[in-house]
Amino acid sequence: MEVSARNKLKGTVKKVLLGQVAAEVVMDVGGQEVVAVITRQSAQELNLKEGDSVYAVIKATDVMIGK
Amino acid sequence: MEVSARNKLKGTVKKVLLGQVAAEVVMDVGGQEVVAVITRQSAQELNLKEGDSVYAVIKATDVMIGK
Amino acid sequence: MEVSARNKLKGTVKKVLLGQVAAEVVMDVGGQEVVAVITRQSAQELNLKEGDSVYAVIKATDVMIGK
Amino acid sequence: MEVSARNKLKGTVKKVLLGQVAAEVVMDVGGQEVVAVITRQSAQELNLKEGDSVYAVIKATDVMIGK
Amino acid sequence: MEVSARNKLKGTVKKVLLGQVAAEVVMDVGGQEVVAVITRQSAQELNLKEGDSVYAVIKATDVMIGK
Amino acid sequence: MEVSARNKLKGTVKKVLLGQVAAEVVMDVGGQEVVAVITRQSAQELNLKEGDSVYAVIKATDVMIGK
Numbered sequence: 001m002e003v004s005a006r007n008k009l010k011g012t013v014k015k016v017l018l019g020q021v022a023a024e025v026v027m028d029v030g031g032q033e034v035v036a037v038i039t040r041q042s043a044q045e046l047n048l049k050e051g052d053s054v055y056a057v058i059k060a061t062d063v064m065i066g067k
Numbered sequence: 068m069e070v071s072a073r074n075k076l077k078g079t080v081k082k083v084l085l086g087q088v089a090a091e092v093v094m095d096v097g098g099q100e101v102v103a104v105i106t107r108q109s110a111q112e113l114n115l116k117e118g119d120s121v122y123a124v125i126k127a128t129d130v131m132i133g134k
Numbered sequence: 135m136e137v138s139a140r141n142k143l144k145g146t147v148k149k150v151l152l153g154q155v156a157a158e159v160v161m162d163v164g165g166q167e168v169v170a171v172i173t174r175q176s177a178q179e180l181n182l183k184e185g186d187s188v189y190a191v192i193k194a195t196d197v198m199i200g201k
Numbered sequence: 202m203e204v205s206a207r208n209k210l211k212g213t214v215k216k217v218l219l220g221q222v223a224a225e226v227v228m229d230v231g232g233q234e235v236v237a238v239i240t241r242q243s244a245q246e247l248n249l250k251e252g253d254s255v256y257a258v259i260k261a262t263d264v265m266i267g268k
Numbered sequence: 269m270e271v272s273a274r275n276k277l278k279g280t281v282k283k284v285l286l287g288q289v290a291a292e293v294v295m296d297v298g299g300q301e302v303v304a305v306i307t308r309q310s311a312q313e314l315n316l317k318e319g320d321s322v323y324a325v326i327k328a329t330d331v332m333i334g335k
Numbered sequence: 336m337e338v339s340a341r342n343k344l345k346g347t348v349k350k351v352l353l354g355q356v357a358a359e360v361v362m363d364v365g366g367q368e369v370v371a372v373i374t375r376q377s378a379q380e381l382n383l384k385e386g387d388s389v390y391a392v393i394k395a396t397d398v399m400i401g402k
Contacts, residue, residue, distance in 0.1 A: 156287075207307055
């Protein structure tokens with residue numbers, strides 16, 4: 001399945017923090033840190049762990065610009 | 068002002084497309100393409116143009132993981 | 135690629151409206167209407183047209199509850 | 202009050218998971234599962250429980266398309 | 269219908285800009301400007317016009333903090 | 336750094352609730368309550384506490400209208 005989100009940034013998982021409902025996933029994307037908050041269940045279903053090759057998937061309307 | 072968004076990815080503007088209400092901004096971030104949709108007015112107020120050094124600013128709750 | 139978004143609702147495209155930057159896609163999901171706004175480019179790259187079988191993909195943190 | 206969000210999907214609550222800050226609400230919408238993450242306080246104020254008739258309310262700009 | 273979004277800020281419409289797909293709505297909320305981008309169709313269905321009493325409705329997970 | 340988000344609402348922190356992954360921050364903005372959910376780490380890095388002068392920063396595409 002191809003998803004319409006325009007941003008699919010290749011990276012590596014550095015850290016996974018599981019909460020009761022949410023989970024924080026820290027990735028390295030080309031030398032810059034990218035942090036995602038997804039549900040605990042998603043993190044477990046994707047079996048996310050340090051070293052995994054993943055993509056940070058982000059809808060264009062959720063990206064702001066800083067200058 | 069420091070903003071709580073966890074993701075501030077340093078990049079360069081490649082292209083700006085102005086619509087009536089929205090604007091699409093394509094950036095290069097460490098060799099990967101990042102696309103933002105912001106309002107036309109924001110793009111004009113930030114005077115965004117090709118070659119600008121910018122940050123892609125993204126709230127962690129808006130980042131998904133693909134594996 | 136499996137995406138962490140918890141909501142993948144199977145549906146059929148009913149209408150696609152292309153703007154300069156954005157595109158509105160109206161779908162039928164189990165008899166209820168679901169509307170997405172994605173970028174024009176995404177709509178064209180996915181070659182979306184009436185009758186297509188698609189999924190409405192939605193991050194759980196973007197779903198509110200009305201009661 | 203009518204809200205501008207284009208997506209109001211009629212469904213039934215199947216499960217409510219309360220965390221310290223967030224709450225996960227699983228619904229059945231026309232035979233498909235829809236998951237929301239809202240704040241714990243919202244879940245309590247709406248007094249959400251299994252069997253409740255509710256709506257999944259989603260802004261169109263938060264819906265992606267998978268094909 | 270009560271919606272789980274925690275933020276319902278009472279304000280007045282100052283300006284409505286209709287695009288092909290999106291619409292920008294500028295409001296005054298307690299002396300501060302709040303801008304929404306919704307779909308053109310929503311703006312028309314709500315028959316939004318200058319002077320209308322409205323609420324800016326925002327999910328808590330979409331609010332960042334600047335300090 | 337100027338951020339493209341169109342909404343920067345000046346307010347004061349009333350309460351901070353830290354969870355394992357998320358944090359809820361309640362603010363007073365011109366006499367109306369605004370609630371943000373950010374990551375625990377952001378709340379700690381910004382050293383948010385009652386009485387702080389802050390801004391509620393919100394992207395226009397995340398604002399709905401209620402009428």
